[in-house]
Amino acid sequence: MDIKKESMKKLLIYLIPVLAFCLLNITSCKDEAEELPRLFRPSFIASSCFAEGNSITLAWRTSGEATSYTVELSRDQTFQSEPAATQTVNNGKCTFAGLRYETGYYARVRANNESLDIISNWTEYSSLITTLTRIIPKVLYALDEHQITENSAVIEWRVSDQNPVDGVSIWQQENGTDEKHFDLSGSEIASGKYVISGLAPRTSYYVALTNSKAPEGAEKYNRQKFTTAGMPSGAVLVTDGVDLLSKIKEGMDDDSQSSLIFQLKNGVDYYLSADGLPESSTGDIKLTKSIAFLANPGDRPTLYIRKGGFIIKPEVNNIPEINYFIVENVNVKEPIVSGGSGGSKTRLLNIGKHDAGTDITIDRFEIRNSDIVLPSTVLMMSDASEGMTTINHIRIDNCLVTGINDTKYVTKQFGFIHAINKGSNVWNDVSVTNSTFYEFYISPGVFGVLTADVPISANAKVSISNCTFYNWATSKSSYTAIGNFSKLSVALPLSVNACVFGYSAGKALVPGQVNLTGKNNYCTTDFEQAADTGLTLIDLGMSDSSFFRNAKDGDFTIINTGSTVYTQEYGDPRWITVSEY
Numbered sequence: 001m002d003i004k005k006e007s008m009k010k011l012l013i014y015l016i017p018v019l020a021f022c023l024l025n026i027t028s029c030k031d032e033a034e035e036l037p038r039l040f041r042p043s044f045i046a047s048s049c050f051a052e053g054n055s056i057t058l059a060w061r062t063s064g065e066a067t068s069y070t071v072e073l074s075r076d077q078t079f080q081s082e083p084a085a086t087q088t089v090n091n092g093k094c095t096f097a098g099l100r101y102e103t104g105y106y107a108r109v110r111a112n113n114e115s116l117d118i119i120s121n122w123t124e125y126s127s128l129i130t131t132l133t134r135i136i137p138k139v140l141y142a143l144d145e146h147q148i149t150e151n152s153a154v155i156e157w158r159v160s161d162q163n164p165v166d167g168v169s170i171w172q173q174e175n176g177t178d179e180k181h182f183d184l185s186g187s188e189i190a191s192g193k194y195v196i197s198g199l200a201p202r203t204s205y206y207v208a209l210t211n212s213k214a215p216e217g218a219e220k221y222n223r224q225k226f227t228t229a230g231m232p233s234g235a236v237l238v239t240d241g242v243d244l245l246s247k248i249k250e251g252m253d254d255d256s257q258s259s260l261i262f263q264l265k266n267g268v269d270y271y272l273s274a275d276g277l278p279e280s281s282t283g284d285i286k287l288t289k290s291i292a293f294l295a296n297p298g299d300r301p302t303l304y305i306r307k308g309g310f311i312i313k314p315e316v317n318n319i320p321e322i323n324y325f326i327v328e329n330v331n332v333k334e335p336i337v338s339g340g341s342g343g344s345k346t347r348l349l350n351i352g353k354h355d356a357g358t359d360i361t362i363d364r365f366e367i368r369n370s371d372i373v374l375p376s377t378v379l380m381m382s383d384a385s386e387g388m389t390t391i392n393h394i395r396i397d398n399c400l401v402t403g404i405n406d407t408k409y410v411t412k413q414f415g416f417i418h419a420i421n422k423g424s425n426v427w428n429d430v431s432v433t434n435s436t437f438y439e440f441y442i443s444p445g446v447f448g449v450l451t452a453d454v455p456i457s458a459n460a461k462v463s464i465s466n467c468t469f470y471n472w473a474t475s476k477s478s479y480t481a482i483g484n485f486s487k488l489s490v491a492l493p494l495s496v497n498a499c500v501f502g503y504s505a506g507k508a509l510v511p512g513q514v515n516l517t518g519k520n521n522y523c524t525t526d527f528e529q530a531a532d533t534g535l536t537l538i539d540l541g542m543s544d545s546s547f548f549r550n551a552k553d554g555d556f557t558i559i560n561t562g563s564t565v566y567t568q569e570y571g572d573p574r575w576i577t578v579s580e581y
Helices: 003-035 186-191 241-253 564-568
Strands: 050-052 055-061 068-074 085-089 093-096 104-113 153-156 167-171 180-183 193-196 204-210 220-227 236-238 259-264 269-271 283-286 289-294 302-304 308-312 321-328 331-333 346-351 360-374 379-381 389-403 429-433 436-440 461-465 468-472 480-484 492-497 504-510 514-519 527-529 548-550 555-558
Touching: 055 068, 055 104, 068 093, 085 093, 153 204, 167 193, 186 193, 236 241, 241 259, 241 269, 241 283, 241 289, 346 360, 468 504
Parallel strands: 236 259, 259 289, 269 302, 283 308, 289 321, 302 331, 308 346, 321 360, 331 360, 346 379, 360 389, 389 429, 389 436, 429 461, 436 468, 461 492, 480 504, 492 514, 504 527
Antiparallel strands: 050 055, 055 093, 068 085, 068 104, 153 193, 167 180, 167 204, 204 220, 548 555
C-alpha cells in the first residue's frame, strides 16, 4: 500500500466538508450584503434654501430608503464646534427660527434609517447663509420732556401681545458698555409706563425696552435718547429779554468772569433788545468771552433777535478769549413784525472783518435742540478778513430749521453756515445731525457756496446725517440743499448718510472738489433733480403726500411704516413715530 496516497485521501475527506462550509458562508454573506439597502446622501435644492428675517429655510431631495433627515447649522465651517441649531425631520424641508440677526450659518444634512440603524454621509450646503438685518419694532415713544427731571425720566410704550416687554435697559456710552437693566413688574408691564430714577443731572442717556424671551441679539426694541435737566455751576437765571441783554453786557465787562452761562426759563419769550419789544432792533452784542444759553427740558424758551445779533471782532492787542458759543434747548427766531424782516442784518453769530495779526480760535460752536427761524444764517463769517478765525468743532443737532420768506427784505443768499472765503478756518470738524431743513427759498444750502480761498485742513471732516430736507433752497434751480463745492481748490472730505429729500427744485449738492461718501440716502418722487449730484439717492417710489403726513404744513411724520426709511430709521428721527395701527 502506498502510504503517501492513503494519507492524501484521508486529508481530502476532511478538507472537502470544510471547504464546502466556507464556500456556503461566503455566498451567504455576499447575498446578505447585496440585500442591505444603501442610504444615499441627500442633495440640497439651492433655489429653496434661503434666509428670511432671523429664520433659515432649507430643502433637499429625499430618497425612499431614508426614514428621517438630520440637519445642522453651525457658525463653524468645519462643523467641529457645537452646532448652533439642529433638527431631525421626516420630510425634505425644515425651517430654523429664532436665530441671530445678521449672522452667517453653514448648513449640512444627512439621511437616517432608524430601523436599520444606518446613516448616510453628510452633505454640506455650498455657501454661507446669512440672516437678514433686524427690523426693530417701534414700541417706545419719544420721551415727554415735561416728564424729565434732574434725576428721573418717565418712559412710555405701546403695549401689545405682538411685542411683549419685560425690562428696561439704560446706558450712556454709544457702545452700551455701561448698560444697566431693570426688570419690570406685572403692573408696570400692563401700564406701559416706567419711571427711571437715580439718574445724574445734565447727562445724556439712551434707553430701550427689552424682551428677555426674544432670540439672542434681538432683546431690545427701538431706543430713545434724552438728557436730564440741570444746570452747570455758575448758571445765571434771567427773567426776560431786557434782563438778559443787561446781564450779557455786564458780564462782558466783568474781568472776574471767564465765561457767561444763562439759564432761560421754560416757555418764556426773550426779545433781545433794550426795551424788550418785538419790533425793536437787537443791534450788535459784542462778545469777548464764552457764552451759553441753556434751558431745562420742557417748553422751550425762545430767543428773539432782529437786525443784529452777537458779534466777535478781534482787534490788535484786544483778541477775545472765547472757548465756546452754545445754544441748547432754546429756540432762536426773528419776530414777525409789521416793519418786515431784518434780512441779512439778522444773524445769530457774526465773526466780523478783522486784520492780519488778529487770529482767533474758538473751540466749539454748538446748537442743540432748537427750532430756528431766521432770514439769514446762524454763523456769519466775514468774506474779507485778513485775520484767521478757527473754529475747532461745529455741532448742529436736533434742530428744526426754516427761513423767513419775506421776499421784499430777504434778498441776500447765505448758507445756514456761511464760512466760504479766506479767514474762515471752520471746516475742521463739522457735524449736522437729526435735523430738518425746510421752506427757505433763498438759501444756497446748509453749507453755502465755498470759494477756492476757504481754508481746508488736512484733517478736515464734515458730515451731515439723519436729516430731512423739503423745499429748501428753491429760489433758483441752481441752489442746493447741502452746498455747492465746485469752486474749491482743495478737496473737502464730506459724508452724507441716512438723509431724506422731499420736494426741491435744486439738487442735493454740487460735489465739485469734495471727497464724497454717502449711503442710505432716499428721495421721494417729488425731488426734481435726483440724478447727477454726485450723491446716490434711492427713489422711494412715493410722492411727498404718500410718504409724509403733511409736508406742506411742516409735518414730515412718515406715514408709510413699511418703507425702509421708517424701518431702518433714516432721516430726522423726530418724524419716525410709534405706529398706532
